[in-house]
Amino acid sequence: MMSKEKVIVVLGASRGIGASIVKIFAQNNDFQIIALSRxxxxxxxxxxxxxxxxxxxxxxxxxxVREKAEEIFTKFKKIDILINNAGALVNKPFAELSHDDISLSFQVNIIGVMGVTQAAVRFMSQAHIVNISSIGGFQGSVKFPGLSAYSTSKAALCGFTELFAEEYKDTAITMNCLCLGAVQTEMLEEAFPGYVAPLSADEMASYITEFALNGNKWMNGKIIPVSLTTP
Ligand SMILES: NC(=O)c1ccc[n+]([C@@H]2O[C@H](COP(=O)([O-])OP(=O)(O)OC[C@H]3O[C@@H](n4cnc5c(N)ncnc54)[C@H](OP(=O)(O)O)[C@@H]3O)[C@@H](O)[C@H]2O)c1
Structure with a gap:
């Protein structure tokens, strides 16, 4: 494998922002992209x-999750970029959330992500891990009723970012977290029918791919709001 080649893992690649991320990276023949979703x-x-x-x-x-991810990553020997982009959104009033609603939100949005990351670090020497959180999980930002399970699990992803970066600060493995505002995808349309977002999946993906390639030159362990909303 030539040293300029990068192996990039995109979690949540079947649709929305993740599918756009894969298509942008795939334009570069020096990149190999591992696309994961159900x-x-x-x-x-x-x-x-x-x-x-x-x-x-x-x-x-x-x-x-960790063992299954390791089985896949073993085929590629190394990982340079991991984008933890998969997400599950439940939109329900707090009092109506079932245990399964809360459990699934945390399993997909943080517990599973930690398992995949544990698998991935074994294959990393110089790497950037980018977690895709939500502006609703960013402290002090605008909040939305109905998203208590989703946004608290996304807030946990923010916390994980700081803790991971601290533990790995003496290595060349870096992690940052992007807290996205509204993007026009199937997730948004399913949760908030008729809502029109200011950005398309391709537009958001172009920022995320650029950030994944270069952002860790300037940042590590940072939680960054990527949103047009105020606050
Ligand atoms: N769109 C927005 O306005 C917005 C705003 C803030 C943050 N975000 C975040 O941005 C990321 C991408 O969102 P999106 O809008 O592109 O959503 P999307 O269209 O629903 O795509 C989500 C992706 O996650 C995958 N996924 C869901 N459950 C999974 C599971 N159990 N195991 C593996 N993969 C799973 C889905 O694939 P399968 O169904 O094939 O598994 C899909 O590829 C998510 O983390 C979301 O929370 C989105």
């Missing part, structure tokens, strides 16, 4: 034009 056929269809995209069915809510 919907394998949707990834295979979307990425069939690219022979540098490798799609695998992967469920963050399954048991043994």
């Amino acid at each position: 919907n394998l056929s949707r990834m295979q269809e979307q990425f069939e034009a690219f022979d540098n995209v490798y799609s695998y069915a992967f469920d963050l809510s399954s048991v043994n």
Whole structure:
């Protein structure tokens, strides 16, 4: 493998922002992209034009997330960038949330992400891990009713970012967290039908890919609001 080659893992690659991220990285033939999500056929269809995209069915809510991720990563020997972009959103009034609603939110948005990250660090020497959180999980930002399970699990992802970066600060493995504002995707449309976001998935993905490639030259362990909303 040539040293200029990068191996990039995108979690939550079947649709929305993650699918756009994969397509942008795939334009560069020096990159190999590992695309992960539950919907394998949707990834295979979307990425069939690219022979540098490798799609695998992967469920963050399954048991043994770490072991399953390791099985996939072993095939690639190293990882340079991991984008923890997958997310599950439940929009329900707080009092109506079931235990399963809360549990699934935390399993997909933070517990599974920590498992995948544990698997990935074994294959990293110089790397940037980018966590995709939400502006609703950023302290002091605008909040939305109905998102207490989702946004608290995304806030946990912010906390994980600071703690991981502290533990790995003497290595070349870095981690940052982007707290996104509204982006026009199927997740947004399903949760808030009719809401019109100021950014498309492709527009947000172009920022995230650039940040994943270069942002860790300037930042480590940082939680960054990427939103047009105030506050
Ligand atoms: N759109 C917004 O306005 C907005 C705002 C703030 C933050 N975000 C965050 O941005 C990220 C991307 O969001 P999006 O709007 O592009 O959402 P999306 O269209 O719903 O895409 C989410 C992705 O996550 C994957 N995913 C969901 N559950 C999974 C599971 N159990 N295991 C593995 N993969 C799973 C989905 O794939 P499968 O269904 O195939 O598994 C899909 O590829 C998410 O983390 C979201 O929370 C989005």
